[in-house]
Amino acid sequence: MEELEFKEIKRLLNVCYQCGTCVSSCAGGLVNPEKNIRKLIQNLIDSADISELKNSDLLWLCTSCYQCEDRCPEGVPLTTLLIRLKNMAADRGLIPASVQKEIDTLGTQSFTFPPAKSIIARRKRLGLPDLPRPAKTEMDTLIKLARTPVFKA
């Protein structure tokens, strides 16, 4: 199943003629110039299986702004494919530590970026209500779902 999925993604990527439009459109790449989405595409096309993904921090820098996908002259649905690749990487446990930490924080505190103590204090001072928090059970279900491999046969 995973192999099929990877084959399908490679097929969609294979029309890429390496013009670099995605790279100069890439918000994630702009802050990390050494990360190059075009080279990631080339490496994926050349690689036999998805183990290539473990070297790819860039995957996790994608902000899903869709600029690359909208501008791609060869119609590669790049942002969409990156989301699929992220899922595949997660299934294999190839999630970078920083992203894993974000997931854990979400599970324990219901925020990916929990508000700082100073902000909570200021809200109190201004008489604003407490920030809403979903029920713990809902968060647990979400995290459990997120940890279930999508492509399990």
Place this chain on the structure above:
Amino acid sequence: MALDSPAPIREESTVKPEIGVFLCKCGKNIGGSVDVDSLARAIEDLPSVKHIQVNTYTCSEPGQAEIETAIAEHKLEKIVIAACSPRLHSPTWQELLRRSQLNPAMVEVANIREQCSWVHLHAHKEGTQKALELVRMAVARAELLQPVAELKVPVTQRALVVGGGVAGIQAALDLADDGYETVLVEKSPTIGGIMALIDKTFPTMDCSICILGPKMADAGKHKNIKLIANAEVSSISGYVGNFEVNIRQKARYVDETLCTACNDCVEVCPVDVVDEWSGNLGWRKAIYIPYPQSVPASYIIDEKNCLGLSPLACGKCIDACDKKAIIYEDRDRDYTYKVGAVIVAVGFKPFDAGRIPEYGYNRFDNVLTTLEFERLINAAGPTQGELVRPSDFKAPERVAFVNCVGSRDVRFNPYCSNFCCMESIKNALLIKEHWPDVAVTIFYIDIRAFGKGFEELYRRSREEGIRYVRGRPSRILQDPRSNNIKVMVEDTRSDTVLADEYDMVVLSVGADGPEALPLPLARTPEGFYIEAHPKLKPVDSPSDGVFIAGGAEAPKDIRETVTQASAAAGRAAGLLLRREVQIEPLFAVVDTESCNACGICATRCPYQAISAGKDKKTPARVNPALCKGCGTCAADCPQDSIIMTNFTDTMILRQIDVALQDNPAEKVLIFACNWCSYAGADLAGTSRIQYPTNTRIVRTMCSGRVDPDFVKHAYNQGAGAVMLTGCRPQDCHYISGNDFALKREKKIRRWMLKNGIADERFLIAWMSAAEGKKFADTVGRMSKIARQVKKAAERAA
């Protein structure tokens, strides 16, 4: 010429053994996927088949000789060829029959290559089964073939060339020099086209107007050329050798024959208009001449901007003109010509760079297109050839060219424009030639320098210091203060994103197809005219007597355009030279006994070939020379009184029967028109685009031929799905056949509803001869539906 309708023939299936079946392996092209020898064994039991033979290459000389021998030896009356598409070799088989003293209509082709072996490369068993059924369908049709008298018609000794760019000029001059009267129609006030606006040409750096100007002048005064500028073709009717053309010439308000282009009128005209002839970078007056070398060398009044075309409103130019050449009362004029051949040379349309919002064209002054740049550096252009940028008239120090704008981009045009690489390289060199200190950068994806002298020019440009950056810009921005242009691009050689500033950026735009002419010719989705055969008939159109040259066929440079124009002129001259031409014996015949003179057929005919029913008493009559055999009349005849020669109802119904003999529920029956969708299916074959084997094509000349009864018959025989396919709207080879086909959809769907046939099992799809992929995708979808129908039927049983 005896053109009276022949007596109608109500056909009956002849089962006497008279048919020879010749099965071609086409080397491995067919033999590699279809077991041809087993086909031969499987049709032995057909009662009408007298002789069966397998050839390796049927179309080769020995292959043809074997057929001729077999015809003589076995006294064959008809032949069935199971080989490549009938669109490819039908003339060959017809000629073979003539040599064998048989009527050329006595052949039927089973298309087991393009529509079987090549599209089912790996499905040997199912492919062979399909090939067998295709052969059986062909035999069933052959049994009913009737001999048809061949018609010869005279060829009018005059040609029409539509479009006065370099293609049209070249074609008209060639024909005129050969002694043929040629009518040259140009939409603009002057001939010359895009080439006349270009500064220099690649790779030789010749001055464009210096080499074209003399040709324009020749075309303008040639004794055999009737030049009609500022005019459009409003209609073309008729057929090979006998076209009738109506041309509407817009009022010029200046007498071409009197005007001496002295400029006195321009000096007094008070109206300033943005000059489209200088790439919208300069001004002209309301009375103007596009450029000094214009042909006809005459001024024209732009009626939209003139103060009123009346001495009361202004009248300054009338007073200034000594020759009294200005006529405010001038009106549009209509011309009608009979011509024997037509050359379509309407050119391409430059891509509109404004369609790519991220490049900022139309928003930023200093972002130009190549054609605007050509005018800018042209000595006859708005700055007399001085290189300045539009925002502040400063000489730029840094200029960038962006290639592939609107080309190689599936959002706009998927194809390479063919000329934009060399156009950028040439323009970059022109800058370097005059202003060596200007820094010039070219952004490219790939450099395509394939023509004679192209690579050398590319190398020279690098020697001259032009900077090449391999990367396609994602975004172009203009600094509102400095008006400098920032180009966001990845240099893919060093994997770095550049955001450098330039004083001016030139977008190397590609080409869109032309606007449609009032001619029923197939075009690609982008609007380019499709040639009769991409390799062997590259300047013929699918319509006899109509030829294509230049940018109307595909984007191309000047040299290729001129080559094609001369080729088209040669083909047209060859036709005119013959003075008499054989026309395809395909026409409608009326059974006057059953005809009730309702007159519906006459309303279906786009050629006025049918006189019928005005008094509701006289039966319809068809003029076979005017009739082109589309069959739209026959499909809508409520009495079924119209018989299409060799495309009779019985023939088509028999083909459906045979196609659906085995496993009908899982089959898709496809009605395909000869000119577009059948040709599209052939293209899927030559491109080896694979699609499912449960597909059976019935060819008609036009989608208009498809009687709703055929569709009903297919469902009654158990067809899983039925498709009606034909030319894209407006591209119908018979002008309006597909419109009438579409009008029958409601009726068909209503019948389906009543008979419990799911709506999704019927599909009407329009596709051009260039859309092989679309054909394969569409039949692929319907194939799934048919297979579901079969499964559902099995579950129910």
